[in-house]
Amino acid sequence: MICIQCSHTIQEFLSTCPNCGRPAEAVPGARASRPRPLPVRWHPFLDASRWTERDRITGIASAALLISLFLPWFGVTFLGITVTADGLESHGYFRIVLVLCLVILGYLGLRISPIRSVLPAPRTHERMLLLVTSVNFAIVVIGFIATPGGAGWGPLISHEYGSFVGGIAALAAVVPLGMTVFDVTALWPGR
Secondary structure, eight states: OBOTTTOOBOOTTOSBOTTTOOBOOOOTTOOOOOOOOOOOOSBTTBOGGGSOHHHHHHHHHHHHHHHHTTSEEEEEEETTEEEEEEHHHHOTTHHHHHHHHHHHHHHHHHHTSGGGGGSOOHHHHHHHHHHHHHHHHHHHHHHHHSOTTOGGGTTTEEEOHHHHHHHHHHHHHHHHHHHHHTTGGGGOTTO
16 A cells, blocks of 8 residues: 555555555555565576476485584494594595596586586486496495495494485485486386
8 A cells, every 4th residue: 555645665465554644545556566576586697497306306315425424423432432434534435436526516506607518418417427426326335335444344333314314415416317318208108
């Protein structure tokens, strides 16, 4: 509404004008203009709407996998004392996963930047992401199965929560891309 006395815009839930205090009355035929919300963007050149749903899932899962490398993966409990090792301490080859996660996140960042036109086509993009996330998944599975310290320590070593978070994140990153590239929906014609 617009105030009859001072022409100030009054919110619909108010009973008086906040500017002059006059009881709110609508001016016949007058409409208050509402400001349009601005589009949400991180940066003038970055547009997150360019990501597909699979890109978002892969990005979030890769970030979770990256974080899980710094969480406890393995632990040894002896005489009530637990000593843990994170993913990077337990297996040196997890540095490959660290680098690949950073590459995935950087690449997805480029996908929403203005230089998107020089990046590969969507089908090639999905295949590249599938290849990199598959390598991550394979390394994480190997690291989950292989306990550090050799076979003699096997019964004493337990898996900690970081290994489960890493395994789930690696699986979550690869599955949506695999379903798209291999067109799993073709297996169910009724869908």
